[in-house]
Structure formats: C-alpha cells, structure tokens
Amino acid sequence: MAGEIPDLEAQVRTGTGKGAARQARRDGMVPGIVFGGDADPLPINIPFNKLLTMLRKGRFKATLFNLKVDGHDDVRVICRDVQRHVVKDLPTHVDLMRLKRSTKINLFIGVEVEGEEESPGLKKGGVLTLVRPEVELVVTAADIPESITVDVSGLEIGDSATISNVKLPEGAKPVIDRDFVIAQVSAPSGLASQDDEDEDEDVAADEVPTSEMGPPDGEQDSDE
Structure with missing residues (x-):
C-alpha cells in the first residue's frame, strides 16, 4: 500500500558482466541493475532470501519500494523485470527503475x-x-x-x-x-x-x- 512504502535493501555490486553476476549468486545474492531518473545505471546485489520472500507475497512489480543502498541516497523504485531460472523458476536478475515525479x-x-x-x-x-x-x-x-x-x-x-x-x-x-x-x-x-x-x-x-x-x-x- 502506498503510505507504507517498504524498504528494499541492496548492496553495490563490484564488477560487471557474467562473472560478477555468477559470483553474486554463489554468495546468496541476486544481481540487479537500477536505471533511469537521469542518473547512471547502478549495479546492485539483493539478498536472495529477502527477495524471494517479497516475490512470494505477490504484486512485486506493482509495488513502490524505497531502495536503500549504502553510500547512496534513498530513492523510490519500481520493478520492471525479474529474470528467473528456466528450470527452478527462481530469481536470477532484477531490473529496477528510478522514478521521476512525473512518472x-x-x-x-x-x-x-x-x-x-x-x-x-x-x-x-x-x-x-x-x-x-x-x-x-x-x-x-x-x-x-x-x-x-x-x-x-x-x-x-x-x-x-x-x-x-x-x-x-x-x-x-x-x-x-x-x-x-x-x-x-x-x-x-x-x-x-x-x-x-x-x-x-x-x-x-x-x-x-x-x-x-x-x-x-x-x-x-x-x-x-
């Protein structure tokens, strides 16, 4: 519900590319990217268990989140895509979009x-x-x-x-x-x-x- 915007905690992901993404998954994280809002894309990692819990609650793509990343200002984001494993159906990558006031x-x-x-x-x-x-x-x-x-x-x-x-x-x-x-x-x-x-x-x-x-x-x- 709006008015009770849930926090979405993440970490900055060091390194880019498939190698860094695979390492994040081995570490129990789900790699992702934050884009839009007239700012550079920010590669992030989200704890797998926390993300899976939110996904199972439903309406993840229709929920406004307050993204909290160490070293960065909080920003409102909404999910634009969740990529999943073709067999296990578990999240493997998340795309988050920063919101402008007019969005x-x-x-x-x-x-x-x-x-x-x-x-x-x-x-x-x-x-x-x-x-x-x-x-x-x-x-x-x-x-x-x-x-x-x-x-x-x-x-x-x-x-x-x-x-x-x-x-x-x-x-x-x-x-x-x-x-x-x-x-x-x-x-x-x-x-x-x-x-x-x-x-x-x-x-x-x-x-x-x-x-x-x-x-x-x-x-x-x-x-x-």
Missing part, C-alpha cells in the same frame, strides 16, 4: 470505508463486505495517495458502491476499464437463509403434480 506507474492502493454509522442498510442489520480492499490505479510518482475512500452512508441492504462512487486523486485512474464494485451491503445471514427457505417452499409447492393434490373442491372420485 506514471501502476500501484495497488488500499481502500478505506466511511459512513458506516449512517448507512440505513447497516442500521437494519445488514452486513458490509469490502469486495476490493485494494484497487490498482495508474498514478503519478509525485501524487501517490495513501488510500482511497468509499462512502457507504447511503447504502441500503442489497446496494453496492462502485469505483464511480469514489473520488480519486488528481491524475489517478483505475486500471480496469469498467464500473466495478468496491463494497456492498448484504442481508444478515439469518435473514438470507430464511428467504432462501421460503423461496424453496414456494418452488416445492409449485412443483407438486396435480394428480397428487386430489380432486378440486366439490368433485368426487367416481368409478362410473
């Missing part, structure tokens, strides 16, 4: 909810479901929001709040090009179960064959 990037931004106390649906016992705790947005590096807020104060039971109901930061837009649901208020589980049972009973009654319901009122069975 457009895709990031997952956390969603906060407001208006729960005013929601008529919640007052009636409805249940709020946050369908998307995070939303992927295209944002500029200089204007990364800590979160976006969805207002549920007007939601009745059965209502939903979509991305079009959310006021997005200046210059930000969703990656998904449709009006998707962010949060919804549904009926309490007990009430929903009762509704399902009533519906099942109605269907069952409708499905009873006429032959099993007996003759209409006023008529008698006759063998004549």
